[in-house]
Amino acid sequence: QVRLVESGGGLVQAGGSLRLSCAASGINFINAMGWYRQAPGKQRELVARITSADNTNYADSVKGRFTISRDNAKNTVYLQMNSLKPDDTGVYYCHVRRLAISDYWGQGTQVTVSS
Numbered sequence: 001q002v003r004l005v006e007s008g009g010g011l012v013q014a015g016g017s018l019r020l021s022c023a024a025s026g027i028n029f030i031n032a033m034g035w036y037r038q039a040p041g042k043q044r045e046l047v048a049r050i051t052s053a054d055n056t057n058y059a060d061s062v063k064g065r066f067t068i069s070r071d072n073a074k075n076t077v078y079l080q081m082n083s084l085k086p087d088d089t090g091v092y093y094c095h096v097r098r099l100a101i102s103d104y105w106g107q108g109t110q111v112t113v114s115s
Helices: none
Strands: 003-007 010-013 018-025 030-038 045-051 056-058 066-071 076-081 090-098 102-105 109-114
Touching: 003 090, 018 030, 018 090, 018 109, 030 066, 030 076, 045 066, 045 076, 056 066
Parallel strands: 010 109
Antiparallel strands: 003 018, 018 076, 030 045, 030 090, 045 056, 066 076, 090 102, 090 109
C-alpha cells in the first residue's frame, strides 16, 4: 500500500511563503522524490527534484525561490516556497521514483497565489 500524503498548500499573497510536505509510506528503494505542478489548462511540469544522493534540480522559473529537501528518517520530502508569484498557482503533486522505473503520485495540494 503505497501512499503519498501531501500537505501545506493554501492561499497566499504574492511575495508570501508556503512549505509543502509529502510523507511517503509503504514504499522503499526510493531513487528520487520531487514536486510537480499543474496550472489550470496547462501541462504538468517539474518544479523540483531531489535524488537519493541529495542532488537537486529546479525549474528555471523557481530557482532561487524554492528549496527542496528531504527527511530520510521520515521518508518525507519538503518544498519551501518563498517569494511566491501568481504564476506559481496550481496543483502541486508529490512524485516518487522507485528502483529507477516506477512512479508514484500524491493526490495534489492546491497552491493559490493572489496579486
